[in-house]
Amino acid sequence: MAPVIEQSVQARLVSSTPRMEIVSAVLRYDRADPFAVRMAFPPTATLEGVEVSWAFARELLLTGVDRRAGLGDVQVRPYGYGRTVLEFHALEGTAMVHIRTADLRRFLKRTDELVPVGGEHLHLDVDHDLAELLRDAL
Numbered sequence: 001m002a003p004v005i006e007q008s009v010q011a012r013l014v015s016s017t018p019r020m021e022i023v024s025a026v027l028r029y030d031r032a033d034p035f036a037v038r039m040a041f042p043p044t045a046t047l048e049g050v051e052v053s054w055a056f057a058r059e060l061l062l063t064g065v066d067r068r069a070g071l072g073d074v075q076v077r078p079y080g081y082g083r084t085v086l087e088f089h090a091l092e093g094t095a096m097v098h099i100r101t102a103d104l105r106r107f108l109k110r111t112d113e114l115v116p117v118g119g120e121h122l123h124l125d126v127d128h129d130l131a132e133l134l135r136d137a138l
Helices: 058-064 101-114 127-137
Strands: 004-014 021-030 036-041 054-058 074-079 083-090 093-100
Touching: 004 101, 021 101, 036 058, 054 058, 058 074, 058 101, 083 101, 093 101
Parallel strands: none
Antiparallel strands: 004 021, 004 093, 021 036, 036 054, 074 083, 083 093
16 A cells, blocks of 8 residues: 555635635645645635645544544534535634545545554654754754
């Protein structure tokens, strides 16, 4: 199995206009960074016109599909039947997107097949990471 999982999802951007804009976003999970999930939005979906990527805990997404989770920059909660809301808070403002819960569950199942929940520590290279930190400190 490949050490990286990528899955495209349709994200509905919530805005002040009555109509929600639908954009493709990419969820990414890398066995080398087993606690994190990344979500990238294309330039057309951002205020700056550049791709924006958010990193957050896989556990946040796992919890958020069933109940409200997160207190910081990323918050996740179920929304109605079959949707999950992700809120991204930054200095520039808040972005809110709706994603099909089934798509998130499919992605999370694939991440669990790659690195089972609770086994993330087995995929960390602590010696390498420590060497990098010490090298950068010199």
